[in-house]
Amino acid sequence: MSKDSRPPTLKDVAAHCGVSVISASRAMSDAPNVSKALREKVERSARIIGYRRNRIAGSLRGQATDLITVIVPSMSNHVFPNIVDGIDDALQGSQLRLVLGMTKYDDANEEAILRDMLTWNPAGIILSGLEHSDTTKELLSHFAGPIVEVMDTDGDAIDMAVGNSMSEAGELIARHLVAKGYGRIAYVGAWGERPKRSAKRRVAFETELARLNNPLVTSVILEGESSLELGATGIKQLLDRDLNIDAVFFANDDLALGALFYCQANGIHVPEDIALAGFNGIEMCQSITPRLTTIATPRYQIGRLAGELLQKKVSRAEMPDKKTFQLDLELIEGSTT
Amino acid sequence: MSKDSRPPTLKDVAAHCGVSVISASRAMSDAPNVSKALREKVERSARIIGYRRNRIAGSLRGQATDLITVIVPSMSNHVFPNIVDGIDDALQGSQLRLVLGMTKYDDANEEAILRDMLTWNPAGIILSGLEHSDTTKELLSHFAGPIVEVMDTDGDAIDMAVGNSMSEAGELIARHLVAKGYGRIAYVGAWGERPKRSAKRRVAFETELARLNNPLVTSVILEGESSLELGATGIKQLLDRDLNIDAVFFANDDLALGALFYCQANGIHVPEDIALAGFNGIEMCQSITPRLTTIATPRYQIGRLAGELLQKKVSRAEMPDKKTFQLDLELIEGSTT
DNA sequence: AAGAAAATTGACAACGTTACCAATGAAGAT
């Protein structure tokens, strides 16, 4: 009752309006050299018998499918849903569809997902970061379609890269804290510094502090995935070290906010007793009081541009000859520094 | 250089080890009636020449693909990334892959995505809510595989439903507010009450309040997608009406938090001047001070269970005969009521 | 050791579409 015998095929459409299968095929796609009369006839028949194109068959004969493989670490990080949103918006109107894989920050997963997805002959691939395992690189090197690496632009793109400079981020915050007069600065990160992007920020941060004759006093790298809770743990551990820290740069806003809430709950004044800065510029940090100092990354825009580039390349539109698209970071001066 | 002439096919594998194509096929899949010797021979050849199975061709001959269509409104709502995370975790180990479509809360988009995705013969479909347009229902009625509707359990599932009772949520909050002694209660929603789930909560909330002889005083339905900012707008509009409201139930935590921040910034004491309650239990509302009163929904669990059910049904495992899986809601009593 | 049953392997066709080339018809050039 719920399932029809068989969905109608092009053959059925062709039979219904008395043309050849191939003509029906041409009429249904946007092929040139099809008379208006034929196209209308075929389209009418298709509508009547409820024909729906079978992409699987088409893709078998042709080459690529219209699937876009998107590989991100996880959706629980606020950053990636925004990227996915941007990609999806860019793909509106095209036939391209998002196929999502999540690595949980594990290279082996990235490989497995990629290997699996390649069997679908995707039209393009989006993955996060510029750092990949050798196997992943090897797999990608055999892929003929466009590849966009998002988030990070400090390094060489396989095909294209859209994102921000992690070094720039680290330097921006370093200069900001020093300019504000903080002298004993610390860093708090998490999750064994996965993804490697956070380490890039930290290194640049440290280097810039040193250059400004204000070297990093200490850093705390926590176990586990970043969360508000972990941020509280981080600031606590840091304060316990009794190093007279007056400013902290956190690997991301989640940690920073967690620390902020911890301070508020424990009578530690921000920024008088200690200044806090994060990274990402998630919505939340703009709305709370005090507003968190952070660096806003244009996540939606990154996704959007990645999607647009992919779509352009898939449809063979003219491409800019840039490979790397470095978007602007914005230092948001809140009241926590 | 980057692209090989043609990826090797089963034919190449078969030729390489001197067996028939069909034997190679059987050896590569987990078919029975294949000798160990043959399987090993074929697998070795496959490895040597770098064969990778072409799912497209397989799916053409067979029936369904191993793609799971997931249709959600958007990723910018905190709720859906959690669900997607849960689904993905449940699908780990199976061959199933997530294909994501976003409707932007628009029925026409839902239809278009579904129509498109059906041409891929997905193994299963997950979509959000129980309310769908007639066209969507019609499309789904022709789909032979499992369908899971997530989020909402107040109504009839097409195939299976996993979520919470929206009515229960509305009632829980109503009873909580009344029990706490609030007498002039209001409601704030957004986005023309899309998705319809929020309207279900509101109606149950209103009904329960009436039953408790404490009818809803007023409600504000805002334009635009829920956000912290919109929550601030909402509470402001409400206070401007000068109705002496002492408690507000918001359609979700985003609105409630926005309102809370607005109150904090404007010297309005929560809950003394006005009590605030939200819905969803996003991570943030547990960490801030004061903690937000809200109803926590098990979003990850919903996704996880949906994924598990789908996977079971796809692999023809034994299924529970329940159609609707209503998970528990948890009233989190914070300090805002 | 001969016959029956089971296990293993192979040949062929088919899934629905589109690329390629051939055939037809119409319009334009001389």
Add this chain to the structure above:
DNA sequence: ATCTTCATTGGTAACGTTGTCAATTTTCTT
């Protein structure tokens, strides 16, 4: 009016895999 050119349509084959059934080999039975 004849020849050429272009637009439109059709026929055939192919994409890579697997279901069905037939052929072969192995194992088991007596």
